[in-house]
Amino acid sequence: MPRWAAAAGRWGWRLLALLLLLLVPGPGGASEITFELPDNAKQCFYEDIAQGTKCTLEFQVITGGHYDVDCRLEDPDGKVLYKEMKKQYDSFTFTASKNGTYRFCFSNEFSTFTHKTVYFDFQVGEDPPLFPSENRVSALTQMESACVSIHEALKSVIDYQTHFRLREAQGRSRAEDLNTRVAYWSVGEALILLVVSIGQVFLLKSFFSDKRTTTTRVGS
Amino acid sequence: MAGVGGWRLPAMVRLTLLWLAVCVACARGLYFHIGETEKRCFIEEIPDETMVIGNYRTQMWDKQKEVFLPSTPGLGMHVEVKDPDGKVVLSRQYGSEGRFTFTSHTPGDHQICLHSNSTRMALFAGGKLRVHLDIQVGEHANNYPEIAAKDKLTELQLRARQLLDQVEQIQKEQDYQRYREERFRLTSESTNQRVLWWSIAQTVILILTGIWQMRHLKSFFEAKKLV
Numbered sequence: 128m129p130r131w132a133a134a135a136g137r138w139g140w141r142l143l144a145l146l147l148l149l150l151v152p153g154p155g156g157a158s159e160i161t162f163e164l165p166d167n168a169k170q171c172f173y174e175d176i177a178q179g180t181k182c183t184l185e186f187q188v189i190t191g192g193h194y195d196v197d198c199r200l201e202d203p204d205g206k207v208l209y210k211e212m213k214k215q216y217d218s219f220t221f222t223a224s225k226n227g228t229y230r231f232c233f234s235n236e237f238s239t240f241t242h243k244t245v246y247f248d249f250q251v252g253e254d255p256p257l258f259p260s261e262n263r264v265s266a267l268t269q270m271e272s273a274c275v276s277i278h279e280a281l282k283s284v285i286d287y288q289t290h291f292r293l294r295e296a297q298g299r300s301r302a303e304d305l306n307t308r309v310a311y312w313s314v315g316e317a318l319i320l321l322v323v324s325i326g327q328v329f330l331l332k333s334f335f336s337d338k339r340t341t342t343t344r345v346g347s
Numbered sequence: 348m349a350g351v352g353g354w355r356l357p358a359m360v361r362l363t364l365l366w367l368a369v370c371v372a373c374a375r376g377l378y379f380h381i382g383e384t385e386k387r388c389f390i391e392e393i394p395d396e397t398m399v400i401g402n403y404r405t406q407m408w409d410k411q412k413e414v415f416l417p418s419t420p421g422l423g424m425h426v427e428v429k430d431p432d433g434k435v436v437l438s439r440q441y442g443s444e445g446r447f448t449f450t451s452h453t454p455g456d457h458q459i460c461l462h463s464n465s466t467r468m469a470l471f472a473g474g475k476l477r478v479h480l481d482i483q484v485g486e487h488a489n490n491y492p493e494i495a496a497k498d499k500l501t502e503l504q505l506r507a508r509q510l511l512d513q514v515e516q517i518q519k520e521q522d523y524q525r526y527r528e529e530r531f532r533l534t535s536e537s538t539n540q541r542v543l544w545w546s547i548a549q550t551v552i553l554i555l556t557g558i559w560q561m562r563h564l565k566s567f568f569e570a571k572k573l574v
Binding site: 249306325 | 377379387388389392480484486491492503506507510513516517521523524527530534535538544545552553556557559560563567571573
């Protein structure tokens with residue numbers, strides 16, 4: 128085999144290796160999920176985390192009942208890292224002490240007939256960098272570090288907006304519940320009033336119809 | 348390539364297997380288990396004209412080996428997306444691994460439901476299916492390296508593009524907030540009106556029934572010669 132072919136072969140494999148490395152999905156990231164938790168149900172989510180990664184779990188109950196849920200976070204050995212009962216909103220940060228599958232569960236088992244909507248945000252490690260093959264040897268220029276700090280600030284703005292939206296959704300669901308309850312209640316109470324007042328009159332008449340008495344008691 | 352020696356093939360196979368193993372290990376972090384006929388729904392409250400990209404991957408429980416198989420050929424997942432008015436935006440069947448995309452045209456709660464299409468009970472004897480799910484909304488759905496390559500942007504231009512996308516998302520969210528606040532205000536004013544009318548109506552009914560009661564009873568007692 129000519130030498131150039133062998134050299135081309137070697138470089139071909141190196142290029143392929145490099146391309147494959149670039150295509151490997153980077154670690155870290157966030158999962159934001161809103162799901163419905165039926166009554167008497169428990170739903171669990173799992174994630175494989177490497178040792179030393181800083182993770183944050185944040186959850187909020189949006190609709191349903193007293194807007195509370197049980198939450199439980201366990202490490203790969205089953206040790207409970209975080210456990211709270213009937214919490215409406217909480218945020219928990221921890222550093223993974225060992226490799227493995229971490230599990231967190233939301234439970235609505237204490238509720239008999241209200242299903243809840245729960246939002247959670249599970250952040251594992253840092254967000255992947257903008258440039259996947261970034262091997263920064265040189266420091267960021269002033270413009271670039273300004274961009275990075277603006278990016279971080281905007282991320283926290285978006286995060287606050289999300290929490291505000293969830294609280295507003297909570298308030299709006301309560302207001303809509305109140306509206307429908309007022310509608311049903313007013314119609315129901317008007318009907319009850321009519322039925323009771325007509326019924327009272329006929330009941331009273333029936334007291335005087337049985338026997339002819341001279342009592343002047345007109346009624347309570 | 349002429350004369351590729353036998354020693355090269357194992358290297359290629361090893362490299363590909365290594366890459367696959369790494370991909371499997373760190374692909375799409377969060378996962379959960381569902382049963383065979385179980386339907387799992389997720390809600391995304393988003394402003395309008397927002398793109399949502401969902402990636403999922405399924406693994407089946409192998410009862411004999413007591414382990415999750417890396418991929419499940421022949422198993423499909425049905426994905427259904429409904430907009431806030433209940434209209435179906437996307438209803439498609441994907442393979443055991445898939446990616447679905449949709450763009451919202453009305454602001455509000457969009458519901459994304461997933462269930463497996465498996466009808467072969469034998470496959471599901473263990474009853475568990477592991478689903479890796481990753482849903483990215485709005486600005487997070489953008490693939491920046493791809494945008495940089497397509498538009499040939501420098502690093503600084505790419506960072507500026509990312510900041511512009513973030514700011515656009517914030518603006519859309521604030522528009523949505525204004526729309527929601529208006530809905531909330533309408534609901535509160537409707538409740539206020541209803542309570543007002545109800546109290547007036549109740550008072551009127553009370554007075555009318557009181558008057559009717561007294562007149563009816565008076566005529567009754569006069570007839571009975573008690574009064």
